[in-house]
Amino acid sequence: MSNITVCARFRPMSSKEKKDSRDNISISSLNSESFVFKEEKEECTFSFDKVFYEESMQADVYEFLALPIVKDAVKGVNGTIITYGQTGAGKTYSVEGTSILECDEQKKGLLPRVVDGLFECIKSADELTKYTVKLSMVEIYMEKVRDLLDLTKDNIQIKENKMQEILLSGVTEITISDPGRSFAKSIWWDS
Structure with a gap:
């Protein structure tokens, strides 16, 4: 597998989308890596590492x-x-x-x-081997980085350290250490 994998995903249509479905646009599966997008007279083929269709x-x-x-x-x-x-x-x-x-x-x-x-x-x-698991979740929307574990942090600053690593200044991290693998998995989610 290469360093970067690019996939396309077609989620299932909502009930509203099924009701309002336009007949002049369609997606046709060619195989597990390619699909054809048809709109009126125009037709384009797209290829990815993997395509996940509605039924995936x-x-x-x-x-x-x-x-x-x-x-x-x-x-x-x-x-x-x-x-x-x-x-x-x-x-x-x-x-x-x-x-x-x-x-x-x-x-x-x-x-x-x-x-x-x-x-x-x-x-x-x-x-x-001992493990420490750190989890942070962010969303970039309208050019702002929002902390999904603390929604009050809605403009997280992106910085770079001396080793050119990307840092999200002030982002919430959930940390769980595993000195003897005796912890119970419990992580708080907020969406």
Whole structure:
């Protein structure tokens, strides 16, 4: 797998979208990496590392896109998942699922799956290795960085340190140390 993987995701249509559906726009699947976008007389083909169509399961997105990042994170490699798209495109659906607190295993989004996967990987890792897990969640919207764990922090400053690492000054971090893997997984979510 390369350093960057780019996927397209078509979330299921809402009931309102199904009612208001325009017949002159369509998406046709070519294969698991390409689709054709048709609008009236125009037709364009797009290719990605992977395309997830409406019927794709949340677990499939996690296993292809996030699980390799989770496994690398346990080995000490930083990873990032960026969701990008216009308002209403399905970013929240992909990241959270139908609700961040949703217990339905089928509908869980990337975020709860990543946290579960991270702790599963830690549980099965070398017993001599000690872990500290830090989690922060931010959203960039209208050119402002908002802390999703503390919504009062809605203009987080992006800085760079001497080693040219990106820092989010003042972002909330949830930290869980694992000196003996005896902690119970419990993370507070706010969406």
